[in-house]
Amino acid sequence: MYKVIEIAERVSAVANLVKIDGRVSWVPPDVTGFEPYYTYLVESDETLLVIDPGMVVHWPAVHAAIEERLAGRRLMVFNTRSELECIASLGRLMDSFDNVQTITSCPLNPFDLMHRKQPQRMHPPSAYVGFGESLQDFGFAHLHSLRPVIKMLGTSWLYDSRGKVLFSTDCFGGDFLATPDEPLVRTTLEGAPDKAQLRATMLAKFDWLENADTELLRRFWDGLFDQIDVEVIAPTHGRIQSGKLVASQVLNDYSDALLGPVGKSAERVTVERPDPIN
Amino acid sequence: MIRPHFALGAAPYDANLPREIAPQTFWLSGCSRQPVGEEILHSHSSFYMACGTEKTAIIDTGNSRDWPDVRRQLLEALDGRKLDYIIPTHPEMPHMGNLEPLAELFPQARIVGDIRNYHLYYPHLEDRLEMRHVGDILELGDRQLELIEAIIHDLPNSLWVYDRKEQVLFACDAYCYTHEHEPGQCALLAEELPQEPTVADTSFVTSRALAWTQLVDPEPYCQALDAMLAERPVKLIAPTHGGVISNTKRMTELFKEGMRNIRGQ
Ligand SMILES: [Fe+2]
Ligand SMILES: [Fe+2]
Ligand SMILES: [Fe+2]
Numbered sequence: 001m002y003k004v005i006e007i008a009e010r011v012s013a014v015a016n017l018v019k020i021d022g023r024v025s026w027v028p029p030d031v032t033g034f035e036p037y038y039t040y041l042v043e044s045d046e047t048l049l050v051i052d053p054g055m056v057v058h059w060p061a062v063h064a065a066i067e068e069r070l071a072g073r074r075l076m077v078f079n080t081r082s083e084l085e086c087i088a089s090l091g092r093l094m095d096s097f098d099n100v101q102t103i104t105s106c107p108l109n110p111f112d113l114m115h116r117k118q119p120q121r122m123h124p125p126s127a128y129v130g131f132g133e134s135l136q137d138f139g140f141a142h143l144h145s146l147r148p149v150i151k152m153l154g155t156s157w158l159y160d161s162r163g164k165v166l167f168s169t170d171c172f173g174g175d176f177l178a179t180p181d182e183p184l185v186r187t188t189l190e191g192a193p194d195k196a197q198l199r200a201t202m203l204a205k206f207d208w209l210e211n212a213d214t215e216l217l218r219r220f221w222d223g224l225f226d227q228i229d230v231e232v233i234a235p236t237h238g239r240i241q242s243g244k245l246v247a248s249q250v251l252n253d254y255s256d257a258l259l260g261p262v263g264k265s266a267e268r269v270t271v272e273r274p275d276p277i278n
Numbered sequence: 279m280i281r282p283h284f285a286l287g288a289a290p291y292d293a294n295l296p297r298e299i300a301p302q303t304f305w306l307s308g309c310s311r312q313p314v315g316e317e318i319l320h321s322h323s324s325f326y327m328a329c330g331t332e333k334t335a336i337i338d339t340g341n342s343r344d345w346p347d348v349r350r351q352l353l354e355a356l357d358g359r360k361l362d363y364i365i366p367t368h369p370e371m372p373h374m375g376n377l378e379p380l381a382e383l384f385p386q387a388r389i390v391g392d393i394r395n396y397h398l399y400y401p402h403l404e405d406r407l408e409m410r411h412v413g414d415i416l417e418l419g420d421r422q423l424e425l426i427e428a429i430i431h432d433l434p435n436s437l438w439v440y441d442r443k444e445q446v447l448f449a450c451d452a453y454c455y456t457h458e459h460e461p462g463q464c465a466l467l468a469e470e471l472p473q474e475p476t477v478a479d480t481s482f483v484t485s486r487a488l489a490w491t492q493l494v495d496p497e498p499y500c501q502a503l504d505a506m507l508a509e510r511p512v513k514l515i516a517p518t519h520g521g522v523i524s525n526t527k528r529m530t531e532l533f534k535e536g537m538r539n540i541r542g543q
Binding site: 110 | 281283342369397399434435489494495
């Protein structure tokens with residue numbers, strides 16, 4: 001059973017749970033419990049924007065949630081990555097609705113990444129939004145595409161400056177549910193995963209981090225997080241982190257876990273941000 | 279102002295593909311053309327077929343956008359045989375983007391490899407999936423395919439494949455290079471191209487397709503590659519995003535040099 005939960009003003013998550021059983025590559029092997037997966041919906045008066053339609057296993061739920069909420073508005077889809085976790089259902093979505101505007105910051109055009117069975121459904125060409133640019137042409141001036149600090153394939157993060165939500169896609173998803181009835185959103189640090197688990201989860205996807213130049217990564221990290229205020233961390237999978245204190249502590253914990261703690265003598269390097277969000 | 283995204287679209291029909299690169303070993307491919315500045319850069323999304331006396335297998339599936347010609351090439355290479363195994367090296371569209379239509383076209387084919395996550399991507403294919411690990415062997419009759427560690431990869435659930443009989447290394451995202459050439463030259467071996475691929479050609483693709491190479495010391499990866507090659511004689515290297523390589527020693531040096539050059543860029 002899926003749930004739709006509000007995580008910020010006019011931002012909701014269609015959440016589905018998967019029991020952890022060792023068959024998923026981005027979950028470390030010793031983790032047990034349940035992993036939530038999300039498709040995010042951002043709404044305006046004219047448009048319903050779907051962030052990552054997700055995997056086919058969740059398509060019936062995502063489809064139902066879109067049908068329920070669309071209410072005659074324009075449907076748009078932004079994919080944060082060209083990976084199957086984000087786009088396996090895209091062909092099904094395009095086969096189910098007309099006039100869907102696809103938008104991405106990834107180098108690959110979404111139309112090059114799907115099989116469609118209903119070619120009679122007409123859609124406009126995909127639109128490209130560069131890093132640092134907003135989605136204002138689509139009615140979402142508060143949504144900004146960001147160059148991710150850590151990535152594997154073509155990836156962008158999204159930042160909602162209105163709700164201070166960071167859509168972090170395959171990063172920061174290292175918080176799992178022990179039982180299916182636990183909350184999908186963390187609002188307190190009590191019981192938060194330790195740094196070892198955060199690191200293990202990131203390395204399960206980004207195994208190159210083990211050999212990475214952390215000094216360079218820290219520059220990228222500080223270059224971004226010095227410029228945005230994050231109050232909600234909204235990954236593709238793993239528990240959502242909500243609240244100013246929770247989000248900032250969790251980001252610090254990830255930073256320590258991946259880049260090592262900043263020592264007293266360590267110099268904070270300010271780099272010119274190549275893609276300012278404003 | 280809304281900016282339309284550049285779409286590559288389906289690769290055109292190529293009369294030179296499929297190409298038999300070793301006995302009963304076929305190269306199938308879609309070659310995309312992308313304008314980069316003044317140039318048109320070609321980039322392969324190749325996959326391969328190995329046919330044994332008992333069973334047939336493909337390594338990777340071709341890119342979803344290229345399905346019409348991929349389908350034609352597959353049927354031609356199979357020459358009336360059925361397809362038994364689909365081995366996606368990793369779950370990324372250029373490597374497994376045709377899994378759904380392939381499963382439909384060949385209802386008896388099994389999907390084998392490191393198939394973690396695939397039951398979530400495509401739950402209707404779950405009973406077709408067979409998990410395999412590094413070191414496992416797939417028997418095709420008179421030839422064996424060994425699943426080996428993908429030393430240079432993007433997604434962690436990647437595998438390379440080594441054909442023990444014909445000594446072909448199917449190296450998915452390694453040994454990639456762009457090529458600039460006349461129409462009709464997409465199915466040429468690296469050594470047959472009018473100009474041999476350069477260190478810069480391999481650096482260009484590797485640094486973009488595998489962005490992590492910009493942030494790591496390449497030496498452990500180069501050493502692991504050498505160690506793997508020391509244990510296995512390789513006559514042909516069959517990458518996804520470059521032409522087939524017969525001058526394997528020289529191209530290995532070139533590829534490693536390309537890896538080393540990335541951080542200096
Ligand atoms: Fe790949
Ligand atoms: Fe690839
Ligand atoms: Fe070509």
